[in-house]
Amino acid sequence: MVRDLCMFSKADEEAEVIWFRVAYRNTVHSEADITSLFAEKGLDMRFAYLDSLEDPSRGKYVIFTEVEKGKDVSSIVKELEELDVVLNVEFGISRNQVMQAVDFPLSLFGERAIILRARTFVDILKILNEHVQQAEGIQMLTGIKSGTIAVKLLREIININENNCFDLLKELFMAAGWGILEYDIDIHSLKGTITTRDCFISDSYKESEVPVCAYVSGFFAGFISEVTKRAVRVRESQCLTTGHISCEHIVSPAPEGTKIEHVLRRELD
Template sequence: MVRDLCMFAGFNEDSRIVWFKITYSKEPGSLSLITDFLEKENAFIKFGHIDNITHDKGEYSIFTELKKDVDIEDLARKIEGLEVVSTVEHGISEFGMIYSVDFPLNVIGVRGVMARALTIVDIIKTLNQSVPHAEGLLTLSGLRGGSHAAKYFKSIMPINDSNFASMLAELYRAVGWGILEIDCDPETYEGKIVVKDSFIADVYGGSDQPVCAFMSGYFAGYLTEYFGKNISVREVSCKATGKSVCEHIISLAPTNTNQEHQLRGEIK
């Protein structure tokens, strides 16, 4: 799947964004055959990217907008049945997280930039090594970022107890930050978030302490804005310390605690 150009575009109740990764034989007219077929199937191509795998084979990754009543599995089988196609992978971007490739880039409502994970982690390391209470500053930065994201989501689409977690998970995957497993009770405001392949922990290297304070803050900001309650999030397990995944504990912040002063909160 092409991810480096996945951004948040918006929400259409009547359609879905579906991606296909099509391996095809590079014969004259192969791509035209594929695109013509998709056009006949009313699959509107939002974005496409071509990779040359070998001299004889290519890989065509596309994001399409399809009506919700389209049988995605059946369409994938039909594409794979084309004479020039060898394999097809596919998936659904449920909340439409792609954006046209313009300059400047737009990421969840504001200008965005693409940066190497190492660049961001170098900034985090510099803060940790040079600034007192760096963890608190990183958490506060995350709080604001997560809050902005939740506000933007609420402004463009319905957000509720059934989708607030999956919406956040899709955002993280789309921008390359990590793969989330979220378990949060909307009645008690307690739960946990497991982050697989955290870009911070993966690039940071070995550490005696958890290093994903920014992510803890981002989760807290997002959940605080959604729930309308001050939420604390604390990283209790980090891949940088040798664990297999990063784990963040969610809890309701103590009464009368200002979000900007709660930092990472306490474990209940």
């Protein structure tokens, strides 16, 4: 999964971070041509990423370099623009080298995204738990909706089906910084377990008398139900906050005849 990122760098009084955003025609040699030019100019590429999700015929190459203060990069920009594969070049300078966002607004699967500390998300959950009746159900319902929408967005990018959905779910969780997944699920019976290590909720929540990852359980339920078109239940059986080494979620099929929209409306017993 590709997403817009920010660059963080320790300050060096003698250097500046300069970023380049290069739009290019997507050919077999486009990235190599651009990278070769940077190498020829002796620019240290500290970080870079590619994105061609929105239009397969076009690509976006974002490159962060660290250069000596005051270095004129206009000639490099001109040479980039003269490459036959390059469509457009933008650049910016982070003189303080603390943080530089390349794109605003940030985008995830083609929709606006934000960078949020896990602790802030958990603070919201704690406030819900303290002041709202049936807070766990609300968190579960929110997760179900999020998991369902995630599948719909993934379908615009890749063919997601019963054969690859759990591998994609695993990649999605890690790429989003949510946790590391292991799963043992029979796709035919829809029974099994999903184990999460370093879950962003339980890791930030610290200690609790009861499991706290209802949102994650809901996400799994919405994700699996949307892919398989069969309603499933997911509940957290053990949690890092209650003294376990990881969080475990039990997956099981919903009663026969239950529709996915019933899961979304929290109408199951």
